Amino acid sequence: MSANGSILETDGLTKIFGGLVAVDAVTFAVRRGEIASIIGPNGAGKTTFFNMLTGLYKPSFGRVVFDGRDVTGARPDKITKSGLARTFQNIRLFGTMTCVENVLVGRHSRMRASVWGAILRPPFERREEGEGRDVARELLKYVGVNERFHNTVASSLPYGDQRRVEIARALASEPRLLLLDEPTAGMNPAESAELTQFMQKLREERDLSILLIEHDMKVVMGVSEHITVLDHGEKIAEGTPQEVRNNPKVVEAYLGKQE
Amino acid sequence: MSAVAKAGRAFSLPGKGSKKRSRVLAALAILGAIILPLFYESGSPWVEDYTIALAYVVMALGLNVVVGFAGLLDLGYVAFFAIGAYTIGWFASGHFAQVNIHVGVAEQLRDVPGIHLNYLLIAVIAIVLAAALGAILGFPTLRLRGDYIAIVTLAFGEIIHRVAVNGDEGVFGIGEFNLTNGRSGINPIDKIDLPFVERFTTLDLRPWYWLALAIALVILFVNVRLRDSRLGRAWIAVREDEVAAVSMGVPTTKVKLLAYSIGAAMGGLGGSFIGAFYEQVNADQFEFSFSIFVLAMIILGGLGSVWGVVVGAVALSLINTRLIPDVFNSVPQKIGLDFDLTQLGFGIFGFLLVIMMVLRPQGMIPEKRRAAELVDHIGTGSESVYEVRK
Numbered sequence: 001m002s003a004n005g006s007i008l009e010t011d012g013l014t015k016i017f018g019g020l021v022a023v024d025a026v027t028f029a030v031r032r033g034e035i036a037s038i039i040g041p042n043g044a045g046k047t048t049f050f051n052m053l054t055g056l057y058k059p060s061f062g063r064v065v066f067d068g069r070d071v072t073g074a075r076p077d078k079i080t081k082s083g084l085a086r087t088f089q090n091i092r093l094f095g096t097m098t099c100v101e102n103v104l105v106g107r108h109s110r111m112r113a114s115v116w117g118a119i120l121r122p123p124f125e126r127r128e129e130g131e132g133r134d135v136a137r138e139l140l141k142y143v144g145v146n147e148r149f150h151n152t153v154a155s156s157l158p159y160g161d162q163r164r165v166e167i168a169r170a171l172a173s174e175p176r177l178l179l180l181d182e183p184t185a186g187m188n189p190a191e192s193a194e195l196t197q198f199m200q201k202l203r204e205e206r207d208l209s210i211l212l213i214e215h216d217m218k219v220v221m222g223v224s225e226h227i228t229v230l231d232h233g234e235k236i237a238e239g240t241p242q243e244v245r246n247n248p249k250v251v252e253a254y255l256g257k258q259e
Numbered sequence: 260m261s262a263v264a265k266a267g268r269a270f271s272l273p274g275k276g277s278k279k280r281s282r283v284l285a286a287l288a289i290l291g292a293i294i295l296p297l298f299y300e301s302g303s304p305w306v307e308d309y310t311i312a313l314a315y316v317v318m319a320l321g322l323n324v325v326v327g328f329a330g331l332l333d334l335g336y337v338a339f340f341a342i343g344a345y346t347i348g349w350f351a352s353g354h355f356a357q358v359n360i361h362v363g364v365a366e367q368l369r370d371v372p373g374i375h376l377n378y379l380l381i382a383v384i385a386i387v388l389a390a391a392l393g394a395i396l397g398f399p400t401l402r403l404r405g406d407y408i409a410i411v412t413l414a415f416g417e418i419i420h421r422v423a424v425n426g427d428e429g430v431f432g433i434g435e436f437n438l439t440n441g442r443s444g445i446n447p448i449d450k451i452d453l454p455f456v457e458r459f460t461t462l463d464l465r466p467w468y469w470l471a472l473a474i475a476l477v478i479l480f481v482n483v484r485l486r487d488s489r490l491g492r493a494w495i496a497v498r499e500d501e502v503a504a505v506s507m508g509v510p511t512t513k514v515k516l517l518a519y520s521i522g523a524a525m526g527g528l529g530g531s532f533i534g535a536f537y538e539q540v541n542a543d544q545f546e547f548s549f550s551i552f553v554l555a556m557i558i559l560g561g562l563g564s565v566w567g568v569v570v571g572a573v574a575l576s577l578i579n580t581r582l583i584p585d586v587f588n589s590v591p592q593k594i595g596l597d598f599d600l601t602q603l604g605f606g607i608f609g610f611l612l613v614i615m616m617v618l619r620p621q622g623m624i625p626e627k628r629r630a631a632e633l634v635d636h637i638g639t640g641s642e643s644v645y646e647v648r649k
Binding site for chain 1: 480481484485488489490491493495499500503505506507508509510511521627631644647648
């Protein structure tokens with residue numbers, strides 16, 4: 001499967017809540033090293049789809065294949081460990097932890113210290129903890145969080161910085177695919193443009209693929225190489241930004257049918 | 260955006276300077292605790308009360324791991340006290356008189372029937388049994404949150420109490436094996452006999468006190484180390500937002516079970532000591548009120564705050580064993596009322612809790628994070644991973 005260059009593939013992925021089909025048999029793929037987007041009107045099932053990819057929801061039907069391995073219905077922490085990290089639409093930092101600590105939680109799956117290690121604190125555990133803190137500070141710097149905030153409690157940071165910390169926390173798990181759920185929500189145009197550039201930089205410097213859900217069309221069209229459009233849980237179109245922009249179905253979903 | 264509104268008052272976590280100061284304070288407190296019994300006669304009831312207070316410190320620090328660190332409300336903590344106490348009851352008395360097993364015990368015990376193991380062995384067994392029981396209790400609560408966890412743990416504590424009461428004739432009504440000897444209990448329990456020191460006696464209580472202090476200090480150390488570790492961070496993450504935690508790669512199930520197990524192990528260790536100190540174990544010690552008593556200690560002291568929990572445990576224990584029966588007990592008579600104040604112990608603790616909740620919900624020595632969660636309502640996640648994933 002991964003031979004054809006896909007890092008992530010879904011096959012007929014479906015989620016049904018009660019009688020509501022939130023995501024309906026979506027088959028799609030993200031190629032290695034690609035920045036891809038999922039767009040669609042509110043309630044199209046984008047976040048539900050994301051939650052199935054990351055294991056937070058168990059799919060009703062269909063399969064998720066990440067990096068050549070079937071991860072359908074696997075536990076979220078296992079999926080994160082296998083190299084898929086995410087951010088949340090409504091920032092979900094650990095409010096009473098400092099930025100460094102937040103990022104360290106993101107690094108949990110890459111650290112090994114056990115209960116006994118924690119109590120006895122042997123040299124290897126000290127080293128791991130110290131290295132973890134260095135990595136965390138580096139990542140925070142990398143995403144552009146000012147050093148004076150590193151030991152500040154996350155909930156007291158400005159909104160834009162909280163978004164950045166969330167990305168650093170996701171990066172700490174050393175992902176190969178990064179899922180960003182509306183990363184520019186609540187940002188002004190200048191901040192959005194900055195983030196767009198940052199995503200490209202990330203992809204190039206960190207050997208990552210990025211999949212994002214986004215409402216800001218300027219960001220989507222500017223950064224994505226491949227766009228998938230969902231409406232009422234179904235995939236109605238996909239292709240390059242140019243193709244999607246000119247697709248009558250997409251125009252209809254967003255603007256309504258022309259009478 | 261809700262996240263902006265959510266951003267509460269900034270608070271800073273302790274820096275290097277205050278760390279140094281608290282280290283000096285801790286060293287002084289420990290030194291004071293070591294020499295404390297020298298100011299009393301060796302058999303003084305004060306030393307007895309202090310020893311019990313220290314045993315409660317061990318229990319409270321154990322419950323602090325579950326409730327304070329991992330944020331799992333546990334109302335059945337008495338179960339681990341019970342398993343620890345029965346461990347010493349079974350393995351250091353003549354209860355199982357049909358067998359003769361003696362490991363590392365004094366000469367005069369060699370001819371006494373029953374199982375007689377050295378206290379060090381018993382402590383290990385108590386820790387292992389309680390930790391296993393903790394995981395068993397934790398398992399059904401994994402799918403639950405908040406109040407529902409409280410109900411399940413409460414029932415679990417009550418099950419253990421019932422087994423203790425009725426365990427003199429089979430377990431769960433099966434067989435006729437006398438496991439607990441019910442309300443009559445198991446006694447006498449062997450005195451603690453440690454290597455390199457004289458066998459403990461009831462005349463000199465200081466060794467008991469020092470052993471309790473040593474156990475309490477070890478557990479205190481473990482608490483601090485766990486708090487500042489990868490696991491400690493994972494507990495905070497799970498407590499604040501389970502869904503975010505699991506998405507960041509924290510195995511929430513494992514992390515929660517570890518909290519239950521570690522907390523239970525500490526309760527078991529404390530229980531084994533109390534069993535030896537009282538020289539008996541009987542079913543009436545394992546009432547639900549014990550769980551509440553220990554919970555009150557950590558809430559009064561400050562949830563999640565290691566030193567707060569120590570202060571809370573010592574304070575409530577001494578109020579219970581000293582202040583109410585000895586100091587205040589004559590008060591009702593003096594003002595012309597005729598009742599026994601010791602009967603009102605739990606009423607007084609309840610009253611203290613209410614006062615505390617109104618004036619200072621974060622406890623006497625609050626933990627910064629917990630205070631932020633309680634007072635400023637930072638930390639939002641309320642759904643459990645199980646609920647989201649089903």
